Every structure is written in structure tokens, then in C-alpha cells.
Amino acid sequence: MALPSVEAFERAGLKAWPGIEERWDGSWIRRAAGGYTKRANSVQCLDPDDFEDADLRVISASTWMVIRKLRPVFRITPLSSPELNATLDESGWVEIDQSHQFAMELGDHEADKEAQFLPVLDPKFVAASQKLSGYDEATVTGLKNLLAALTVPAIGVVLARDGKAVATSIMAVADGIVVTGNVVTDSTRRRQGLASAMMHSGLAWAKREGATVAALNVQADNAAAIALYRGLGYAHQYDYSYRVPGAA
Known part of the structure; x- marks a missing residue:
């Protein structure tokens, strides 16, 4: 396609x-x-x-x-x-x-047995995301205010190991495209396939929601994330950047 x-x-x-x-x-x-x-x-x-x-x-x-x-x-x-x-x-x-901008046709994915799918404003999801991201209370308030504005199907994915959250993300489906955001993994448990398992889980949910395409954004200097997404089947679509007044 x-x-x-x-x-x-x-x-x-x-x-x-x-x-x-x-x-x-x-x-x-x-x-x-x-x-x-x-x-x-x-x-x-x-x-x-x-x-x-x-x-x-x-x-x-x-x-x-x-x-x-x-x-x-x-x-x-x-x-x-x-x-x-x-x-x-x-x-x-x-x-x-x-x-x-990376994207791919959304094929079949299998959810991890320890993946949880929670409403994006569920306190359990917000707390897990806050802990893994290291957000202060002001930042968490900003996140919750933004998530409250969502009008499309969305889910908070929490991947657990030994009863503890080790990876989280937000999946939202708009116009048949599942957009992934806020991907974060426990910094003490990198290179254990956790982000990949969490992504497969979220994409399995999105497929059930009717998504046919998966997309996400990644900074050009984030080599580890780029490698992860390419390994999942995502391919580069186009570049973008931000512009601000004066010195960066």
C-alpha cells in the first residue's frame, strides 16, 4: 500500500x-x-x-x-x-x-503478556510515565492538560517487569494512522528489548482500533531510537525542524 x-x-x-x-x-x-x-x-x-x-x-x-x-x-x-x-x-x-517523520504500513503485532492498556489520564499510567520520565509536578500537569484535549481514540501503554513499570508510551489513532508519542524506558534497563515489546503491544492495540498505518517523530540525533524504529519496520518519510527567534 x-x-x-x-x-x-x-x-x-x-x-x-x-x-x-x-x-x-x-x-x-x-x-x-x-x-x-x-x-x-x-x-x-x-x-x-x-x-x-x-x-x-x-x-x-x-x-x-x-x-x-x-x-x-x-x-x-x-x-x-x-x-x-x-x-x-x-x-x-x-x-x-x-x-x-517515520512511518510504516501497520502489520500484525503481538502484545506482551505484561503490557497494560490504560486510559491516558488513568493515575496509574500518569504515575508510571512521570516516574520513568523524571517529570516534576508542573510538567505532569501540562501533560495531563494536553491529554485531556484528545478527541481521538488513545491509550497509555505500560510495560511491566517484576511488577514494576519499565516502559510507557501514548498511542493515538487519527484518520487511520496510529501516532506514537512519549516513548520512555527505564534508564537502568536499557538494551533488554523493553521498548520494542512496548511498541509491539501498542501497535497491536492500534490494529484492533482500525489503524492501517503507524507513524511517529524522532529527533535526528537520537540514534538509539532511530535504530529501534527501523528494527520495527518504520521508514523515514520526511524531515522537519523548529525555528525560534534569535539565538537557540
């Missing part, structure tokens, strides 16, 4: 990792989620031909974010117009966090 287009992946991503507040300006979308992750607190363009008044729209979008006490951030994908990039160049915006 042919995998979806860049636009299809990006629109599914908007639903699977939503902003709490969103505002459209043509095909540009502004998103705010209290600062939890750049993705949910950024501006992006979904049509490379939508570039009229790019300079004024950058100022307007930046002001919108500042009013919400957020650092202005643009998410730059293959759908960003050259004029938008030129405007950011002229204004001295810098590129950070080069990343990849």
Missing part, C-alpha cells in the same frame, strides 16, 4: 497531539498547550502556496504566542512555504531540533 501524504501525516498529528487552544489563519495553525512540548505550542503552515503577507502573519502569530506566555516557535515541514522560511531568515530566526 502507498503511505499517506505529508499533509495527511501532519493533519493526523494535529489530532493525535493536540493543542489545548488552536487558531487557524488560512492554512497556518497556531497551537498553545501551556508550554508542554514544542509541537503542541507552535505555528505551522499546511500549504506551501499559502504565503501572502507572510511577514505580517509571522508577527501576528508570534504576538499570539507571547500573549499566552509562550516562546514563539514555528514548526517547519515540507509544507512550509519558501516565503515563510525566507521571512524567518530575514528576521534572524534559527533552526533547532532537526527531526524525522
Whole structure:
């Protein structure tokens, strides 16, 4: 099967990792989620031909974010117009966090016998994710607020060993695409196949939910994660990055 287009992946991503507040300006979308992750607190363009008044729209979008006490951030994908990039160049915006979009056709996967599937706001899932991620209470509050904005089928996956959570992730299905986020593994138990077992478990759930494609984002400098996802069958689709004002 042919995998979806860049636009299809990006629109599914908007639903699977939503902003709490969103505002459209043509095909540009502004998103705010209290600062939890750049993705949910950024501006992006979904049509490379939508570039009229790019300079004024950058100022307007930046002001919108500042009013919400957020650092202005643009998410730059293959759908960003050259004029938008030129405007950011002229204004001295810098590129950070080069990343990849990976995807694959969703085949058959088997859930680990110690995998648990919990509502994303279930205290047990939130606590496991917090512990493995090392989040403070403020960050956890931001995560819960974002998860509360989800309107698509989603699950928190917890993989346990010896009764303790050793890996977690969030799986959300939008437009037939399961988007995986917040993958974290116990740092003291790396290279034990835990992340792979957790991913297979979550993908098995997604297949039952009707997903036919799996997608995720990974930073370009995360070699271990890239190796994991390639081993699962994911393949590189396109690159994206973020741009912020001034020095990174």
C-alpha cells in the first residue's frame, strides 16, 4: 500500500497531539498547550502556496504566542512555504531540533503478556510515565492538560517487569494512522528489548482500533531510537525542524 501524504501525516498529528487552544489563519495553525512540548505550542503552515503577507502573519502569530506566555516557535515541514522560511531568515530566526517523520504500513503485532492498556489520564499510567520520565509536578500537569484535549481514540501503554513499570508510551489513532508519542524506558534497563515489546503491544492495540498505518517523530540525533524504529519496520518519510527567534 502507498503511505499517506505529508499533509495527511501532519493533519493526523494535529489530532493525535493536540493543542489545548488552536487558531487557524488560512492554512497556518497556531497551537498553545501551556508550554508542554514544542509541537503542541507552535505555528505551522499546511500549504506551501499559502504565503501572502507572510511577514505580517509571522508577527501576528508570534504576538499570539507571547500573549499566552509562550516562546514563539514555528514548526517547519515540507509544507512550509519558501516565503515563510525566507521571512524567518530575514528576521534572524534559527533552526533547532532537526527531526524525522517515520512511518510504516501497520502489520500484525503481538502484545506482551505484561503490557497494560490504560486510559491516558488513568493515575496509574500518569504515575508510571512521570516516574520513568523524571517529570516534576508542573510538567505532569501540562501533560495531563494536553491529554485531556484528545478527541481521538488513545491509550497509555505500560510495560511491566517484576511488577514494576519499565516502559510507557501514548498511542493515538487519527484518520487511520496510529501516532506514537512519549516513548520512555527505564534508564537502568536499557538494551533488554523493553521498548520494542512496548511498541509491539501498542501497535497491536492500534490494529484492533482500525489503524492501517503507524507513524511517529524522532529527533535526528537520537540514534538509539532511530535504530529501534527501523528494527520495527518504520521508514523515514520526511524531515522537519523548529525555528525560534534569535539565538537557540
